Amino acid sequence: MLLVARSVILFLAICIVCKASAQSNDPIVKTDKGYIRGITENNIQVFKGIPYAAPPVRDLRFMPPVAHTTWADTLATTSFGPVAAQYSGNKVIGSEDCLSLNLYTPKADDHKRAVIVWIHGGSLTNGSGKGMNGHAFADHDDIVTITINYRLGAFGFLYMGDVDKRYAQSGNCGVLDVIAALKWIKQNIASFGGDPNKVTIMGESAGAKLISAVLISPLSKGLFQQYIAESGSVQCVRDTVTAKNERLRILNKMGLTSKDVRKLLTLPADSIMKIQGIITDGIGGNSCFGPVYDGKVIPMDGYKYAASKDLSKIKALIGTNEYEAAAFVFPGSDLSDVNKTIFKPLFEDGAPMAYAYYQQQLKTDSPYAAEVKTLTQYMYQMHSYRFAKVLAQNNTPVWMYRFQYNNGKPFGAKHGEELQYLWNPNPDAITDSTKKQLTINMHGSWVAFIKTGDPNTPTLTQWPTYNSSTRQVMMFDTTDTVTGLKEVYDDKNFPSQVFMMR
DSSP states (O other), X not given: OHHHHHHHHHHHHHHHHHHHHHHHHSOEEEETTEEEEOEEETTEEEEEEEEOSOOOOGGGTTSOOOOOOOOSSOEXXXXXXXXXXXXXXXXXXXXXXXXXXXXXXSOSSSOOEEEEEEEOOSTTTSOOGGGSOTHHHHHHHOOEEEEEOOOOHHHHHOOOTTTOGGGTTGGGHHHXXXXXXXXXXXXXXXXXXXXXXXXXXXXXXXXXXXXXHHHTOGGGTTSOSXXXXXXXXXXXXXXXXXXXXXXXXXXXXXXXXXXGGGGGGTSOHHHHHHHHHHHTOSGGGGTSOOOBOOSSSXXXXXXXXXXSTTSOOOEEEEEEETBGGGGTSOTTOOOTXXXXXXXXXXXXXXXXXXXXXXXXXXXXXXXXXXXXXXXXIIIIIHHHHHHHHHHHHTTOOEEEEEEOOOTTSTTOSBTXXXXXXXXXXXXXXXXXXXXXXXXXHHHHHHHHHHHHSOOOOTTSOOOOOOOXXXXXXXXXXXXXXXXXXXXXXXXXXXXXXXXXXX
């Protein structure tokens, strides 16, 4: 019995020593708020759930992010932080206390590597930074990779500026969260082997829309040097009238009126998120929430700012997919009243213009093809090309791409399809030769852009910058080629904001 007891004690002692030894090898880095301890994964150093701002709870709800307090002991940053509060899978998940980032670095040294900051998509109501694997760029490309969480839905974009001056920026809390994360990166990234003067922000879908809002905010100047927008531009930013009407929708669904708006300051997060889930159910949820032209965070129309001398000196990589909308509408769906079920929920006041284009396409396309083409233009492509044109005219180097690879499926190059080729951490494991080469080409171009500010690589034909005269675009397909587009569709009457409710 005594021998067994000694064996158990010895085993426990060994476990304690092993654990202590493992922790002693964990990377520890000093930040402006205190020391943090990460872990080693795939031979690189990873720090998960680093707080970049104070928890935006209680009196800080609907307020701009504020600096986190310092901590005395070494903070363990070894697991992902809570996702932002959201309605997912018919239940509320996450927390208002969500402002954290995840950092993947080859080594926390003084090498000054290029930095990529990923802003996730999800209609500005869903998703989290941990949805993308930072190893995809950090492990083999020697790039410091950061993914972040930001406030979503009502907590990130509900306009309260007319209720109280203290909440003048509430419609842009999500924008301010990204800017706060970029400020943290600017101040701390050198300690993690990154270069604060070589930062690229990248997002897809709602993430691309959000970084576009960040770009047109004067508060972001000097915080990044490059911008990659996949399937998104400034079309998500809306006027204050639309923002207030969207707020009223939420109140009315709660059985409240505009006079009860202050109740939103103290209602439980779950109550607000449940109503938000109802409001955003269906395709219209793609457009419900977004940043606001509040005169403070975003002072003017996005295109005017992009054309002005105040725009940051950046380089841009912008693109869309051939059949974006095929991810949202499906063959065989009921098209008997698309104006009511599709166009009105997505565009509100802009629905008649989109519907008119749809009617025109019916002369040559099937109803489904016409629907996909219309929504692809009015939700995505038209706005990306508008923004690229203005940036290029303001002497911003812009490279445009179009993702066309359909994998043998009709309308296969849909929204989000390009992500699997950009974020594959192990392209050598791909057995399909076409997909493998597409991954090499796309991922390689993004890496080149992040590191050098130019997406050209030896595996591609020469990719020139974009201008509205030649309209040269890199087409990613089974064979990647540069094509001069004959025309770029633009409905001059359609507003800069997709969702308008007056």
